[in-house]
Amino acid sequence: MLKKERQAYILHRLNLHNKVLSTKLGADMKVSEDTVRRDLQELAQAGKLIKVHGGALSLAFNEVQFNSSTVYSQSQKAIIAQKAIGLIKEQMYVLTSGGTTIIEMAKQLPPHLKATFITGSIPVLNAYVSHPNINVIVVGDRVNKEARITVGASAIARIREVNADLCILGTNAIDLQRGITDSDWEVVELKKAMIAAAAKTVCLTIAEKLNSFEALQVCGLKQIDYLITELDPGDKLLRPYVKAGVTVL
Amino acid sequence: MLKKERQAYILHRLNLHNKVLSTKLGADMKVSEDTVRRDLQELAQAGKLIKVHGGALSLAFNEVQFNSSTVYSQSQKAIIAQKAIGLIKEQMYVLTSGGTTIIEMAKQLPPHLKATFITGSIPVLNAYVSHPNINVIVVGDRVNKEARITVGASAIARIREVNADLCILGTNAIDLQRGITDSDWEVVELKKAMIAAAAKTVCLTIAEKLNSFEALQVCGLKQIDYLITELDPGDKLLRPYVKAGVTVL
DNA sequence: ACAAAAACGGCAAAAACATGCAAAAACAAA
DNA sequence: TTTGTTTTTGCATGTTTTTGCCGTTTTTGT
Structure with missing residues (x-):
């Protein structure tokens, strides 16, 4: 699986579920977790997702959850x-x-x-x-x-x-x-x-x-x-x- | 469940019902109460909620007007x-x-x-x-x-x-x-x-x-x-x- | 004032992370 | 094709984060 392919797949999954886990991605794509981690790092750097401990979250998720200021909604x-x-x-x-x-x-x-x-x-x-x-x-x-x-x-x-x-x-x-x-x-x-x-x-x-x-x-x-x-x-x-x-x- | 996810869920519940209980959250998210307590602590630190004994309250609920303006005598x-x-x-x-x-x-x-x-x-x-x-x-x-x-x-x-x-x-x-x-x-x-x-x-x-x-x-x-x-x-x-x-x- | 519930703090195991390194692969140029 | 360089990948190592547990202290309701 090519690097670009992998990253596209990650974004795809992210759009689908709003979150991805490094371990699961590694298993699914048959690469090491380190590779996944590096991919996530790059995508985060590019602003395509939000990296968190254990995986990543979609940008949409973050918008929905945290756009509230002092008073919710x-x-x-x-x-x-x-x-x-x-x-x-x-x-x-x-x-x-x-x-x-x-x-x-x-x-x-x-x-x-x-x-x-x-x-x-x-x-x-x-x-x-x-x-x-x-x-x-x-x-x-x-x-x-x-x-x-x-x-x-x-x-x-x-x-x-x-x-x-x-x-x-x-x-x-x-x-x-x-x-x-x-x-x-x-x-x-x-x-x-x-x-x-x-x-x-x-x-x-x-x-x-x-x-x-x-x-x-x-x-x-x-x-x-x-x-x-x-x-x-x-x-x-x-x-x-x-x-x-x-x-x- | 990722940490960010958990915390988002907590805020979600909080804004829905204006209060959350540590025990209930722990049970619902299938994590220990200690983890919930730590989450609540972090969120409180960030000013997203008000931590109280047994759980947390939403900021909105706290809006009480005590005009301690100058009372005569x-x-x-x-x-x-x-x-x-x-x-x-x-x-x-x-x-x-x-x-x-x-x-x-x-x-x-x-x-x-x-x-x-x-x-x-x-x-x-x-x-x-x-x-x-x-x-x-x-x-x-x-x-x-x-x-x-x-x-x-x-x-x-x-x-x-x-x-x-x-x-x-x-x-x-x-x-x-x-x-x-x-x-x-x-x-x-x-x-x-x-x-x-x-x-x-x-x-x-x-x-x-x-x-x-x-x-x-x-x-x-x-x-x-x-x-x-x-x-x-x-x-x-x-x-x-x-x-x-x-x-x- | 007492018993139960909750919070605190330290501890340790597990998971995730960072880093360096070397092998493998891809690429470029001779 | 060959050779040298760069990129990618997996692995080993040590570090950090997260999490559950446990004993102690604080808070709470009766």
């Missing part, structure tokens, strides 16, 4: 937030859960907007109260320290009394079969109540969380009216959700 | 806070209003203290939720933007349901004839309810506000069990209050 979440804000009309009553995406949305609410927001999440609350025009209603009850959200029977009872126009949920995991799922029982109960109390349910999630799931179901896909991700609505990742009857924005 | 309020904390015993239920003095108290609560605090004040709430052991109950209702406290019929109804041991009030004005007075009608209503719902009422105020009054009465002096200022209890400024039957600390 900040820009994606900003896009999602803007789309969600588009659904909120003047004088609406909006129920919102917690989560960084919701916080991002709260921060970006246009200053002139007059609407009423209802939440039990402390961090979201903090974002809302600095807005000049919106009304804020707090759902009271015991505070769940991990999620920093009010949970409990009273919170759920209060939410049941609400007739909101929108319920906007930050989502931990969403999946075609299982719908929205979460890991905290108390939070799940709360979200269920919020969905029941609103005319329309909006689900915010970064594309990464699509097709993942956790232990407890919040609701099925059918109960979701809008799904918002940072992707273009026509993206092929979203197609199954469109087929399932969800409006994707 | 900070040192006096710290003294008052300490005296007030002396009244709080284990397992007590404590109703608190808002105000910078109460916030100061909340920040200084000893870490081991196990008690339940009930409040409708957003800034106070923020201080409470970062305490490791106390339970926090939020009184829900509409948020009064000026006072950053929940107000309204529902809030008052919820407070009426409470049987607290202590009601600790930050005070705007106190006076021998008029007792505690305030300027915001909604806040006054709320404070009245809080006093009624607790066995003992504690009034916190800096000496400056002694012998001043505002338009609306919260309660008379007789309803106050403890008066706490930064002054020595024997100070002559406080003597009239002692005579009126208030316990001055």
Whole structure:
């Protein structure tokens, strides 16, 4: 096997799997690991891949994984937030859960907007109260320290009394079969109540969380009216959700 | 699994769920917990996450706004806070209003203290939720933007349901004839309810506000069990209050 | 205050790496 | 073709990195 051939093969494998192992390459190409190592070294020098201990990683892998600065997916979440804000009309009553995406949305609410927001999440609350025009209603009850959200029977009872126009949920995991799922029982109960109390349910999630799931179901896909991700609505990742009857924005 | 891959996976999981556990990561990636711990250590060093006992937290979660801006009479309020904390015993239920003095108290609560605090004040709430052991109950209702406290019929109804041991009030004005007075009608209503719902009422105020009054009465002096200022209890400024039957600390 | 869980630090085995070297192969020029 | 030079490759050697293990210390929850 020629040197150029070998290196082409390495890049080929790299495109396929995003990673290669020196040992495996050596075995597959029937050359010594030293040779492979030298090849990897050259390719790394040429900027064709990223050399790591034990093998190499594709450049694409690195971009995807490490392009985030301080706040992960900040820009994606900003896009999602803007789309969600588009659904909120003047004088609406909006129920919102917690989560960084919701916080991002709260921060970006246009200053002139007059609407009423209802939440039990402390961090979201903090974002809302600095807005000049919106009304804020707090759902009271015991505070769940991990999620920093009010949970409990009273919170759920209060939410049941609400007739909101929108319920906007930050989502931990969403999946075609299982719908929205979460890991905290108390939070799940709360979200269920919020969905029941609103005319329309909006689900915010970064594309990464699509097709993942956790232990407890919040609701099925059918109960979701809008799904918002940072992707273009026509993206092929979203197609199954469109087929399932969800409006994707 | 390569080291970089592992670390990318950790960040991935972290940004998905805002927290990771060393044990779970070790099991999922089929490496020892020591390896995970070392990975977390490196990532923490690089500022990609926040290492905590048992795992790590995402940077995004850490965004809490504690504006430690110049609080008026900070040192006096710290003294008052300490005296007030002396009244709080284990397992007590404590109703608190808002105000910078109460916030100061909340920040200084000893870490081991196990008690339940009930409040409708957003800034106070923020201080409470970062305490490791106390339970926090939020009184829900509409948020009064000026006072950053929940107000309204529902809030008052919820407070009426409470049987607290202590009601600790930050005070705007106190006076021998008029007792505690305030300027915001909604806040006054709320404070009245809080006093009624607790066995003992504690009034916190800096000496400056002694012998001043505002338009609306919260309660008379007789309803106050403890008066706490930064002054020595024997100070002559406080003597009239002692005579009126208030316990001055 | 106590028991369990987690973190720390050192250790050692294994894997991966770097380096030097020599044989083999490829190449260039006579 | 022959000869000398360069490149490539595999191997031996010693070094570094990585990783799991283990005993000790720290932290945590009850």
